[in-house]
Amino acid sequence: MQNEFGEKARLGDDAHIIASSDYGPRGNEEIGQQQRRSADNLILLCKTCHSEIDQQQKKFDEEALLRLREEHYSWVEERLGSKVTKPRFHYLSYINIPRADMYASAQSIALPNFNLNGAETIRQLGINAGRLMAQYTSVLNVEELYSNVLTDGTSISEISEGDYWFVSEALFRTKRIGGYENLPDAWRDGESVIYRDLGSWRLICLIDPRWITTTTTLVEFQRGSYKLAGLLHISRVEPEKGRVIASPLFLGSPDNDASR
Structure with a gap:
């Protein structure tokens, strides 16, 4: 987002589904760094939701986040239509x-x-x-x-x-x-x-x-x-x-x- 003064603010975060470190939210030491950094392990969230999922890990486990992302993708495809x-x-x-x-x-x-x-x-x-x-x-x-x-x-x-x-x-x-x-x-x-x-x-x-x-x-x-x-x-x-x-x-x- 950019205001009338040309100042920019980032409103979305690239959130990790499996944490980028072993001990972060939903951390999994069996997952390699390359997989953790891949697009398949990311979900775009606002800053409030990012904080919520990282602080409520039982509610927002890996399965729940993957499901939320797929539901969002389906909604986007429905709204955007076909090629x-x-x-x-x-x-x-x-x-x-x-x-x-x-x-x-x-x-x-x-x-x-x-x-x-x-x-x-x-x-x-x-x-x-x-x-x-x-x-x-x-x-x-x-x-x-x-x-x-x-x-x-x-x-x-x-x-x-x-x-x-x-x-x-x-x-x-x-x-x-x-x-x-x-x-x-x-x-x-x-x-x-x-x-x-x-x-x-x-x-x-x-x-x-x-x-x-x-x-x-x-x-x-x-x-x-x-x-x-x-x-x-x-x-x-x-x-x-x-x-x-x-x-x-x-x-x-x-x-x-x-x-x-």
Whole structure:
């Protein structure tokens, strides 16, 4: 995590299932050092949970921790969906940095190493906005990207809160993007959003102007329609209103001559 001063804080710990030493929590002198240091012996935990499992070894024995890890992996796979056949991207119009980092962590993709240096918007980075875009484009262009795939035939009943969906390039309508002091109020009024109708329901993407990459893109977002592809996180599903509310992680234009 990084704050507005560029200061970083690590919120997750690589915890050992079998302790790294013979006498640590769940220590086992029969297990060699190489096995103890391997990824198979690690579980990612917040600092509070790390302390809890190391201080409550009877409750959190090796079997319990392996079970917790497998349950988490199953949950991640359910949310992320299957491997996506997608085009490559060289330009991104929108990067929701906190959500993109969460998604990269869930997929074990190396996080971009970029310091915002106190900038409150991507556009304030100036020429460095391009460098940031290049790093996050590499996240979207990984060989094995996992997500559900949204098509014109997707039913609202197939979508659940917390899912990730990849949207192939399509025309979205835009509504007064940018310039709001209170974004929740704007979103409630149906502004600072892009949307697309899919048969009987509407996909509505909430846009936070901080994450628009360039001033040129900001202008494009206000022309009434914009052709985009990208990766979305589902925030709410409202079948009774015939709409799905999503938060985009990445929006951009795929390369025209490269697909896979």
